[in-house]
Amino acid sequence: MTTKQAQIMVVTPHPDDAEFGVAGTVVRLVSEGKNVIYVVCTNGDKGSSDMNIKPEELVKIREQEQLAAAKVLGVREVIFLHHPDQSLEDTPEFRKEIVRLIRMYRPEVVITADPYRRYLWHRDHRIAGQVTLDAVFPYARDHLAYPDLMEEGLKPHKVKEVWLWASEDINYRSDVTNTFDIKMAALRCHKSQIGDNPSPERKKWLRQWAEELAEGEDFELAEAFHRVEARQ
Ligand SMILES: [Zn+2]
Secondary structure, eight states, X not given: OGGGOOSEEEEESSTTHHHHHHHHHHHHXXXXXXXXXXXXXXXXXXXXXXXXXXXXXXXXXXXHHHHHHXXXXXXXXEEEEEEOTTOOOOOHHHHHHHHHXXXXXXXXXXXXXXXXXXXXXXHHHHHHHHXXXXXXXXXXXXXTTOHHHHHTTOOOOOOOEEEEESOSSOOEEEEOTXXXXXXXXXXXXXXXXXXXXXXXXXXXXHHHHHHHHTTTSSSSOEEEEEEEEOOO
């Protein structure tokens, strides 16, 4: 069991969201010796504007892209939950899947999409974020929540912090000045999403976005989060 443990668990709705939201921070954490794992909730089978592509082809491509990006970042393991794209719901089954993984890997920090972003926000992002927050507290923590998981040996676990990317209520800015290029290299693995070679405009936009997120800090480029200390 101990070999499975990871200090950081990133729960991403689709293949590629984590690269946009947290990849620069992941590289920094890995360089500090942290074990980072990814949990990819959906298979991304609707994420294409190519009218000729079959969903099952797209799934294979996106899994390979996600594995390649994770390798670039130094992520130890990628767990695919294989839910169809645009299908996440806040169900007891999905919640239990996340609780199971939290109890298995016992992370200190869980990172996911902020479910409270307003208006137009991908439903899968909203649901993944909400279900992950609920899984952290109280379901992963309370031993009476899932007696069957206890019987499997999956004891309760208290996550210390949750970081939410794409938040409208930023309270933590992570320095990615030295890791931004590796973030870009990981993003380039998602060719089905951003093309073979991201346009100069897109590169410029991503850099400007990181600069804006670093505003008020003494570093140049940032990823930003709403950081929540979990109740004990
Ligand atoms: Zn997404």
